[in-house]
Amino acid sequence: MATHPAPRLGLRRPAAAGVVAAALALGVGELVAGLVPGAGSPVVSVGNAVIDAVPAPVKDLAISIFGLADKIALIVGILLLAAAFGALLGVVGARRFATAVAGFVAFGALGVAAAGSDPQISVVATAVAVTVAVAAGVLGLRRLLTAAPAAHTPVDLRPDVTSVGGAGRGVGGAGQGAGGDRRTFLRLTGGLVVVAAVSAAGGRWLTQRAGVAASRAAVVLPPPLRRAAAPPAGADLGIAGVVPFVTPNERFYRIDTALVVPRVDVDSWRLRVTGMVQQPLELTFDELTAMGTEEHWTTLCCVSNEVGGGLIGNALWSGVPLRQVLDRAGVDDAASQIVGRSVDGFTAGFPTSAAYDGRAALLAVAMNGEPLPVEHGFPLRLVVPGLYGYVSATKWLSDLELTTLEAFDAYWIPRGWSKRGPIKTQSRIDVPATGARIAAGRTPVAGVAWAQASGGVQRVEVQVDQEPWAEARLGTALNDDTWRQWVYEWEAPPGPHIVRVRATDAEGMTQTQRRRPVAPDGATGWHEVRVEVG
Ligand SMILES: Nc1nc2c(c(=O)[nH]1)N[C@H]1C(S)=C(S)[C@@H](COP(=O)(O)O)O[C@H]1N2
Ligand SMILES: [Mo]
Numbered sequence: 173m174a175t176h177p178a179p180r181l182g183l184r185r186p187a188a189a190g191v192v193a194a195a196l197a198l199g200v201g202e203l204v205a206g207l208v209p210g211a212g213s214p215v216v217s218v219g220n221a222v223i224d225a226v227p228a229p230v231k232d233l234a235i236s237i238f239g240l241a242d243k244i245a246l247i248v249g250i251l252l253l254a255a256a257f258g259a260l261l262g263v264v265g266a267r268r269f270a271t272a273v274a275g276f277v278a279f280g281a282l283g284v285a286a287a288g289s290d291p292q293i294s295v296v297a298t299a300v301a302v303t304v305a306v307a308a309g310v311l312g313l314r315r316l317l318t319a320a321p322a323a324h325t326p327v328d329l330r331p332d333v334t335s336v337g338g339a340g341r342g343v344g345g346a347g348q349g350a351g352g353d354r355r356t357f358l359r360l361t362g363g364l365v366v367v368a369a370v371s372a373a374g375g376r377w378l379t380q381r382a383g384v385a386a387s388r389a390a391v392v393l394p395p396p397l398r399r400a401a402a403p404p405a406g407a408d409l410g411i412a413g414v415v416p417f418v419t420p421n422e423r424f425y426r427i428d429t430a431l432v433v434p435r436v437d438v439d440s441w442r443l444r445v446t447g448m449v450q451q452p453l454e455l456t457f458d459e460l461t462a463m464g465t466e467e468h469w470t471t472l473c474c475v476s477n478e479v480g481g482g483l484i485g486n487a488l489w490s491g492v493p494l495r496q497v498l499d500r501a502g503v504d505d506a507a508s509q510i511v512g513r514s515v516d517g518f519t520a521g522f523p524t525s526a527a528y529d530g531r532a533a534l535l536a537v538a539m540n541g542e543p544l545p546v547e548h549g550f551p552l553r554l555v556v557p558g559l560y561g562y563v564s565a566t567k568w569l570s571d572l573e574l575t576t577l578e579a580f581d582a583y584w585i586p587r588g589w590s591k592r593g594p595i596k597t598q599s600r601i602d603v604p605a606t607g608a609r610i611a612a613g614r615t616p617v618a619g620v621a622w623a624q625a626s627g628g629v630q631r632v633e634v635q636v637d638q639e640p641w642a643e644a645r646l647g648t649a650l651n652d653d654t655w656r657q658w659v660y661e662w663e664a665p666p667g668p669h670i671v672r673v674r675a676t677d678a679e680g681m682t683q684t685q686r687r688r689p690v691a692p693d694g695a696t697g698w699h700e701v702r703v704e705v706g
Contacts, residue, residue, distance in 0.1 A: 183263055185357060189316035190262020190272070191255045192364050197276065197309025198254060199368030199375070201283070204301040206378030211301045212293030213379060214283030215254075216432055219246050220516075221286035244431060254279075258309075266317055273310050280306040312364055319357045384435035384546050391438060391543045391551065393461060396490050400467035406648035409657045411618045413603035417647065417657060419485035421540050426547050427474050427483060427561065429583070434515045434568040438551050441515075443497075443535070447574035450502030457551055461537060463497065465490045468532035468557070471622050471655045473595050475560040476690045480600050480699040484622065486654050489555045491536035494527045497572070507574040511582055512554045512566030520566045521582035522559055522593070524574070531557045532653065535569070557653035558625040560694060563593035590693035594625035597683055599632055599658070599675035599699060606701035612666045617644075618659035619673060619699075627678025628652035634660040635672050644673075652678065664705040672700035 198215060205211040234245065257279060265272025280302040287298035408417035438457045445453040467490040474483035494510075503524065511521040527533050533556040537544060544550040549567025556564035562584045573580075577591065585591055599621035604610050621629045628649060633641040647657035662671070676682040687697035 182266075186262040186266035186317060187259040188262065188361065189313055189357075190258040190260065190265065192258075192316060192361050192368070193262065193276075193309045193313035194254050194258025194279075195368040196312040196364050196371075197258075197279070197305045198251070199371035200308035201301055201305030202375030202379070203371035204304045204375070205298065206375035208297045208300050210294035210437075211297035212287050213375070213432070214280075214287070214298065214302055214305065215247065215250055217286040217289075217293065217298065218250055218283060219431075221289050222246060222250070247431065262313060262317070265313055269314070269317070272313055276306045276309045276313075279309075316357070316360055316364070319353055319360050379432075379435070384437070384550065387436070387438050388543050388546065388550055391457070391537075393490070393538055393543065394465065396467045397464040398466040400469055400488060401650075403469070403650050404648045407650050407657070409618065409645075409647045409659050411603065411616050411657070411659055413605070414618045414657055414659075415482075415602060415620060417486060417650075417655075418540065419487055421487070421542070421545050421548065424485040424487065424539075424548065425474065425483045427476065428567060429518055430516055430568075433546050435546070436515055436551055436568055441551060441570070443552060443569065443572070445497060445501040445572045445574070447511075448504040448507035448576075449498075449574050450504070451500075453497070453501045455497075457537075460492055460497070460535065460552070463492050463500075465492055465537065466532070466534070468534060468555075468653070469650050470532065470534075470555050470557045470653045471624055472555065472561055472565060473622065473624070475562050475589065475593055475694050477598075477695065478690060479598070479687070479695050479697045481695075484620075484655070487540050489534050489536040490538040490541075491534035491552075491555070494533040494535055494554070494556075497535060498527055498574075501574075503574055507576065509575050509577045509580060511571075511573040511575055511580055512564075512569050513571035513573060514549075514566050514568040515570045516568060518566065518568075519580075519582040520554070520561075520563050520584075521575075521577075521580060521591075522556060522563045523577065526556050526559065526564070533557070558595055560593035560595055562589060563591075588692055593693060595622070596694040596696060597621075597623035597626055597629070597675055597677045597681060598695075599629075599673045599683065601671065601673050601699050601701050604671075604701060604703050606703070608701070609704045609706055610664060612664055612705050615662050615664050616659050617662045617671055617673075618657065620655045620657055621673070621675035622655035623675060623677035624653045626681060628654075629656045629658075629675050630678050630680075631676040632656075632658040633674055633676075634662070635674075636662065636669055641674070664703075666705050669703050669705060670700055671703060672698045674698050 201214045205213050261272040261275040283302045284299045287293055287295050403417055441457060443455045443460055467488055469488050471486040477483035507524050509521045510524055511519055513519050536553050536555045539548055544553060552569045553567040554565055554569060600619045602619040617634055621632045623629045632644040632646060634644050635641045642660060644658040644660040649656055674683045684696050685698055688695060
């Protein structure tokens with residue numbers, strides 16, 4: 173091998189050097205973006221710019237191919253393009269290094285330009301991060317090319333550039349064949365790949381953690397004008413294995429399309445109210461909360477929750493009643509849809525009536541007594557009792573747009589989900605778990621049931637095998653918008669059994685047995701578990 177280097181080595185090593193240098197630039201870019209306040213990840217900015225720029229049919233195609241992973245596919249695509257571009261710069265740079273430098277600068281300029289179209293980040297701060305990233309990429313390429321001179325290509329390395337960091341030492345381009353430096357090259361490549369990966373991971377970590385944490389910590393919430401009563405004794409039956417009546421924030425399910433959780437700086441954030449209103453509004457966080465907040469317990473649920481699934485949680489939300497903000501803007505009588513838009517462009521829409529029919533629709537700023545966790549929409553989200561999250565519960569809310577139901581389809585509607593999303597009455601068995609082996613004799617069958625769109629849960633029944641349905645004991649009701657725990661004391665006889673549950677809501681409707689999938693408007697059917705009593 174070392175005695176006669178293959179001619180194609182002349183392309184391969186510079187190309188590899190270019191890919192590694194591009195990775196280094198991207199990794200260092202992430203790290204510096206994480207360290208410089210206000211800077212955004214150049215990769216994410218480019219991704220967001222692409223999302224904004226591509227025509228709807230292309231976007232739909234991407235979503236139909238990649239589904240919920242469409243954003244991940246996009247980032248992977250950008251990284252692959254960056255790698256290809258890096259390979260090109262490596263090959264070109266081996267002949268004329270200045271051209272590679274120009275390529276890196278152009279590459280960086282793209283990142284800065286993309287940041288310019290992203291309202292969430294500072295262009296100047298991003299430019300700083302990109303400058304450092306470009307420098308890292310150029311130096312990395314320089315070092316790799318000097319370690320791996322292409323076999324038949326005289327390397328155009330001028331000493332003035334090489335002197336940085338001693339990279340020029342030991343350049344053996346003329347004297348040694350490319351094969352002779354193979355080990356040096358591999359070691360360098362491996363080292364720089366590690367540096368790139370560690371930088372990228374560190375940068376992501378810093379970005380997620382910093383900035384928004386400070387902003388969230390600085391938030392002062394005025395005391396609520398109206399407090400909600402605490403859950404009554406007996407709302408939580410205290411049965412081992414049943415989810416708690418109040419879902420702690422860390423255990424609350426999370427569903428959204430955000431690849432990177434939006435980091436919102438409260439000071440520059442505004443809530444806009446636009447569309448079919450007499451007086452468009454633009455409110456700061458303090459102006460909004462000064463309107464007065466109220467508390468309400470609401471059980472939030474995802475339309476994608478399978479029968480028996482866990483995409484549901486119950487929390488104390490505090491916020492400004494939606495109606496108050498709408499009244500301040502003066503909603504046109506003809507408006508029939510309220511669309512919430514998030515800082516990252518997600519939208520959810522529901523009938524205007526939901527703001528006026530007396531339910532506790534809130535512009536929520538707090539969850540279980542603390543400012544909204546970043547994952548759950550800091551600084552502001554909608555919470556509308558009785559409606560699935562995908563039509564109502566916009567997190568990281570930036571705009572309320574008044575329109576008609578006909579004029580606008582929010583994010584999930586063109587993707588095959590129903591325009592209307594009232595929560596379906598459901599019940600779930602938490603204990604015993606399916607497949608459990610339990611001792612014969614008295615054992616609790618218990619779980620939760622919910623009917624936020626139909627006046628709350630009135631009755632829960634349990635059936636073992638084909639025996640008659642038996643009534644379960646319900647936890648004390650808190651309000652119609654929260655789930656209820658239930659328990660049935662079962663005298664379990666030995667053998668295999670199937671245990672199922674069904675709930676009846678305040679309108680007297682009992683859950684249908686008919687199994688339907690989550691799409692387009694929520695699953696139906698009874699939850700059942702198989703147990704072995706021994
Ligand atoms: N900005 C934004 N808000 C969003 C979503 C989203 O993808 N982006 N998903 C919605 C869906 S489908 C649900 S079920 C709820 C989930 O809220 P959680 O993550 O706080 O539980 O948020 C809603 N709000
Ligand atoms: Mo959802």
